[in-house]
Amino acid sequence: MKTHAPPREVIISVQHLSKIYKVGAERVVALHNINLDILTGQVICIIGTSGSGKSTLLNQLAGLEKPTSGKVLIGGRNISAFTEDQLARFRQRHIGFIFQSYNLMPAMTALENVQMPLIFRGVSKQARNKAAKRALKEVGLAERMRHKPNQMSGGQQQRVGIARAFVAMPRIIFADEPTGNLDTRTTIEVMRMMVRMSRENNQTLVIVTHDREIAEYADRIVTIRDGVLIEDKLNKSLADRPEDEQAMLERETDPVRQQEPQGETGATPSSPEQEKATSELEEYSPEDMREQRSGQ
Amino acid sequence: MKISDLLGTCLRNLSRRKLRTILTVIGVVVGTCFIVLPISLGIAISENNQKMLEQWGDLTLIEVNNYGNTETSLDDAAIDAIRMIPGVEVATPIMQMQIQGSTRIFAGRKNRYQWYAWNVTGMSADALSKLGYTAAEGRMLTSDDEGSKKLRVMFGDRTAYDFEDTKKRWPNNRIDYWSVEEGGELPDPFFNPLETELVYQLDPARDTAKPLTYNLEVVGIFKGDYRRGYETVYGAVMDIEDMKRIQKEYEKANNIKKDKDAAKGYENVKVKCITMDHVAAVEQAIHDLGFVNTYSMEQERQSMQESARQTQMILGFIGGVVMIASAVSIMNTMYTAVIERTREIGIMKVLGCELAQIRAIFLIEAGLIGFMGGVMGDGISYIGSYILNLIGSTVQEEGRRGMAEAFVTKMSIIPPWLAVTGLVFATLVGVISGVYPAHRAVKVSALEAIRTE
Numbered sequence: 001m002k003t004h005a006p007p008r009e010v011i012i013s014v015q016h017l018s019k020i021y022k023v024g025a026e027r028v029v030a031l032h033n034i035n036l037d038i039l040t041g042q043v044i045c046i047i048g049t050s051g052s053g054k055s056t057l058l059n060q061l062a063g064l065e066k067p068t069s070g071k072v073l074i075g076g077r078n079i080s081a082f083t084e085d086q087l088a089r090f091r092q093r094h095i096g097f098i099f100q101s102y103n104l105m106p107a108m109t110a111l112e113n114v115q116m117p118l119i120f121r122g123v124s125k126q127a128r129n130k131a132a133k134r135a136l137k138e139v140g141l142a143e144r145m146r147h148k149p150n151q152m153s154g155g156q157q158q159r160v161g162i163a164r165a166f167v168a169m170p171r172i173i174f175a176d177e178p179t180g181n182l183d184t185r186t187t188i189e190v191m192r193m194m195v196r197m198s199r200e201n202n203q204t205l206v207i208v209t210h211d212r213e214i215a216e217y218a219d220r221i222v223t224i225r226d227g228v229l230i231e232d233k234l235n236k237s238l239a240d241r242p243e244d245e246q247a248m249l250e251r252e253t254d255p256v257r258q259q260e261p262q263g264e265t266g267a268t269p270s271s272p273e274q275e276k277a278t279s280e281l282e283e284y285s286p287e288d289m290r291e292q293r294s295g296q
Numbered sequence: 297m298k299i300s301d302l303l304g305t306c307l308r309n310l311s312r313r314k315l316r317t318i319l320t321v322i323g324v325v326v327g328t329c330f331i332v333l334p335i336s337l338g339i340a341i342s343e344n345n346q347k348m349l350e351q352w353g354d355l356t357l358i359e360v361n362n363y364g365n366t367e368t369s370l371d372d373a374a375i376d377a378i379r380m381i382p383g384v385e386v387a388t389p390i391m392q393m394q395i396q397g398s399t400r401i402f403a404g405r406k407n408r409y410q411w412y413a414w415n416v417t418g419m420s421a422d423a424l425s426k427l428g429y430t431a432a433e434g435r436m437l438t439s440d441d442e443g444s445k446k447l448r449v450m451f452g453d454r455t456a457y458d459f460e461d462t463k464k465r466w467p468n469n470r471i472d473y474w475s476v477e478e479g480g481e482l483p484d485p486f487f488n489p490l491e492t493e494l495v496y497q498l499d500p501a502r503d504t505a506k507p508l509t510y511n512l513e514v515v516g517i518f519k520g521d522y523r524r525g526y527e528t529v530y531g532a533v534m535d536i537e538d539m540k541r542i543q544k545e546y547e548k549a550n551n552i553k554k555d556k557d558a559a560k561g562y563e564n565v566k567v568k569c570i571t572m573d574h575v576a577a578v579e580q581a582i583h584d585l586g587f588v589n590t591y592s593m594e595q596e597r598q599s600m601q602e603s604a605r606q607t608q609m610i611l612g613f614i615g616g617v618v619m620i621a622s623a624v625s626i627m628n629t630m631y632t633a634v635i636e637r638t639r640e641i642g643i644m645k646v647l648g649c650e651l652a653q654i655r656a657i658f659l660i661e662a663g664l665i666g667f668m669g670g671v672m673g674d675g676i677s678y679i680g681s682y683i684l685n686l687i688g689s690t691v692q693e694e695g696r697r698g699m700a701e702a703f704v705t706k707m708s709i710i711p712p713w714l715a716v717t718g719l720v721f722a723t724l725v726g727v728i729s730g731v732y733p734a735h736r737a738v739k740v741s742a743l744e745a746i747r748t749e
Contacts, residue, residue: 062646064741064743103639103646120297
């Protein structure tokens with residue numbers, strides 16, 4: 001049995017995660033004993049067919065649902081034990097979300113939609129306006145800031161969604177079938193944009209999809225079937241990943257995994273680019289996860 | 297979330313469903329009007345009652361009588377005790393001369409003009425101003441006037457006209473001032489009392505004794521006011537100490553012995569309270585001192601207030617029912633909003649909106665509906681009140697042409713506190729109606745956002 005020291009850059013650690021739904025008298029096992037470590041800056045794709053449990057896994061990772069057993073550690077903190085308000089504040093600061101159906105507020109303009117996560121954080125109007133404008137420029141929608149969702153194409157709406165997910169400079173971005181409603185050309189455009197943006201700021205991007213082609217954009221592809229993690233591999237086209245990541249992958253795929261101490265695992269500090277970008281938002285300092293941890 | 301962002305979000309949400317918001321607000325408007333207007337009617341009724349009572353007398357005054365009291369006497373010690381009661385502004389004994397013969401005041405050469413001084417009152421001179429007595433001419437009597445060489449008094453404003461010319465026969469022996477029309481110029485009396493030497497004469501009890509006489513000086517003429525007392529019109533007022541002295545001298549001169557069974561102390565004491573609201577408590581305290589025979593306007597006022605309150609209650613009850621209906625309507629509107637916005641709430645949760653913020657959004661939206669309804673309800677109540685008063689005043693003018701202005705009353709009065717109360721109440725009804733919908737909103741799962749249509 002192999003044991004490894006935990007790699008320093010593990011940001012999400014899934015440990016013995018199971019989720020069982022009760023449908024009437026029947027028990028449906030959606031996830032069974034999932035173990036998974038995701039590294040900072042990784043673009044990871046969770047792939048599976050409909051009903052495989054991939055969406056359930058995403059919900060668990062983002063803390064939208066509580067696991068039946070096991071836990072999810074983000075930056076070393078067990079989010080499965082968080083209260084709803086703790087989760088909300090955690091998501092405010094560290095998590096961005098991209099949805100399949102965009103989920104923009106129909107009554108708001110693109111600019112206002114992008115500002116939403118900052119509004120919840122209590123960022124001043126001036127600061128969040130500036131941040132939202134920059135985010136929209138980055139996704140190429142500088143000309144469409146005053147448009148409402150119904151005045152935009154699906155691809156444009158999803159770009160607004162991406163800008164919204166990235167605007168608060170979160171450490172992790174979850175994308176749930178982000179291209180599910182888009183045509184092939186737009187899919188390529190959107191995927192490239194998401195990957196580029198997360199790379200620029202060393203952010204972790206977790207994509208859930210059923211589409212094999214999408215998986216090609218990721219550094220790492222995790223396959224789920226019937227609630228069980230059946231495959232975890234690095235993308236061949238990205239063979240130049242660091243050694244320890246390779247090592248970790250081996251560990252991940254090891255079916256009998258040892259319980260390992262995770263407590264000391266810390267997140268890497270923000271990249272210089274991120275520091276620079278967030279420092280422009282005077283109202284909220286880029287809170288390191290370690291600060292969060294010590295604060296709790 | 298900042299307060300401004302919360303408010304902005306709520307206003308945006310409300311304006312998104314304009315018609316529904318407007319319809320719900322109308323319910324609150326009606327509810328607010330049905331509460332504010334009846335109360336305004338009640339306020340007008342009680343204010344009119346008060347005006348009416350003021351016509352009858354001073355509402356802050358309590359009269360204490362010296363009969364029916366057991367084991368207590370209304371003497372100086374008792375008056376001092378009354379003065380100590382909190383809420384008492386001034387208390388003065390009221391004394392009438394106890395004379396067996398007649399008392400007269402003379403003026404003019406050889407006492408040509410005479411007045412049967414049946415209404416000479418002794419009071420604490422210093423209390424006069426506090427009791428609301430004012431001088432129309434000359435000055436007010438003060439305690440410094442007591443014991444001066446000439447007896448100093450004040451006259452009522454018609455007292456001088458009550459003098460008879462002893463050289464003329466009835467009915468020509470007096471100045472005719474009573475047939476002067478309202479507002480017309482009064483003729484001069486026989487003499488100006490402020491500049492005339494007067495003599496106060498107390499006739500003896502028996503013919504054997506000599507009458508007592510005092511030189512009299514009038515320092516001022518009261519502004520006549522029946523509500524204050526008859527003495528301000530047809531009478532004379534002197535300091536109580538002067539009167540007591542004269543009374544003693546009279547008794548001595550006529551060899552009168554005090555009746556031992558007679559009630560001790562003063563016949564009557566006037567107590568003035570600082571405000572009308574003190575009257576009930578002060579009156580009770582006087583009773584507790586042993587003086588059960590008191591009179592004030594308080595009882596009349598209370599019973600009038602009570603009937604006004606009952607009218608108000610009935611109308612207010614209708615208002616309450618309407619308000620409950622509008623509360624239900626707010627709750628319905630907000631609950632529908634929660635159902636409609638389930639997905640939106642889910643998205644907000646995923647994006648990091650805290651539970652308190654979601655709760656606040658729905659409570660504020662409900663509160664805003666109440667607030668807007670309250671503002672408009674107040675506005676419409678003011679208009680309604682104005683119209684009521686317009687109708688009321690025309691009716692009154694028809695019915696009471698030529699009446700004094702004091703009788704022109706209002707049908708509806710909305711003081712600022714009532715408008716504020718109406719507004720706060722409507723807002724509160726809104727917020728309370730929003731509690732359950734907000735609770736439901738908080739319970740919405742973040743997973744709602746993930747669900748694909």
